[in-house]
Amino acid sequence: MIELMVICVIWVAVAMETKKLKQNLSELEAKEKRDLENQTEDLRMNMTKLQNQNEQLRNRDKLNKILAAIISYTNFPADLFCPDGVCQTCPKDWIHFQESCYFFYNLGSPWKTWDQSRQFCQRMKSDLVVISSLEEQTFIKNTIQYYYDTHHGYWIGLQKVNNNWTWVDGSPDTLRYWNNPGSSENFAYIIQNATLTQSWIQFRNGFLVRFICEIKALIF
Structure with a gap:
């Protein structure tokens, strides 16, 4: 009888520990998922920021090239080349x-x-x-x-x-x-x-x- 009680106590302890381990594992997995999602969002935001910076640099470079081309004219006919504020080659x-x-x-x-x-x-x-x-x-x-x-x-x-x-x-x-x-x-x-x-x-x-x-x- 005593042996049966000991076995039951051990089983209950093991079951509780297993449940606790599963809960800890579930919480760990949830935390890792949140961390991964946060990291992914951070990467996405950084990528968007880099893309915006690159676009700004490209626009600045294009504007500098347009300005250099305009300066090469003695009298630049803006009404011909940039009628709507957007300059074209011809x-x-x-x-x-x-x-x-x-x-x-x-x-x-x-x-x-x-x-x-x-x-x-x-x-x-x-x-x-x-x-x-x-x-x-x-x-x-x-x-x-x-x-x-x-x-x-x-x-x-x-x-x-x-x-x-x-x-x-x-x-x-x-x-x-x-x-x-x-x-x-x-x-x-x-x-x-x-x-x-x-x-x-x-x-x-x-x-x-x-x-x-x-x-x-x-x-x-």
Whole structure:
């Protein structure tokens, strides 16, 4: 009888200790879970903070690049490049190529004389296009449209000054992609329906055709 009582006492003690151990284990697991959740939340918050800091650094770097690009202009046309407070590489409806933006006047007649075309470009803080390489000539030739007839093209920023063909930026023409060399006329336009290096036409200022404006791109 005494042995049975001892066994019962031992069993009860073991059961209580087991229950206590289970309770302690459950509390430990719950604490570890809370700690892990807290650590995960801390990591998430730190990650979000780092991402925000990185985004701020990227924005600051972008703003510094935009500022440096703007400073490179003598008179930066903010109304063209940043009409809504957000600056773009080229103004709306202009085409970006290399370091310039190009506006191709493709409206219907009446078109414009060379002088009128240049005035139009200058009102948009630009000038008639200056073609300085075969790559630029190729880009322009591939972009202009054939219209009306084979004699109609686009004015470019090339004119005869003191009997020398000179671009509107003051540089001399070295490419000489003439279709009608030797003409006595003083202004030039480019036609689409001609070979790449024989597509410039020497003609009088009063001829009415389309034109191409060029401005330096805002590269940042």
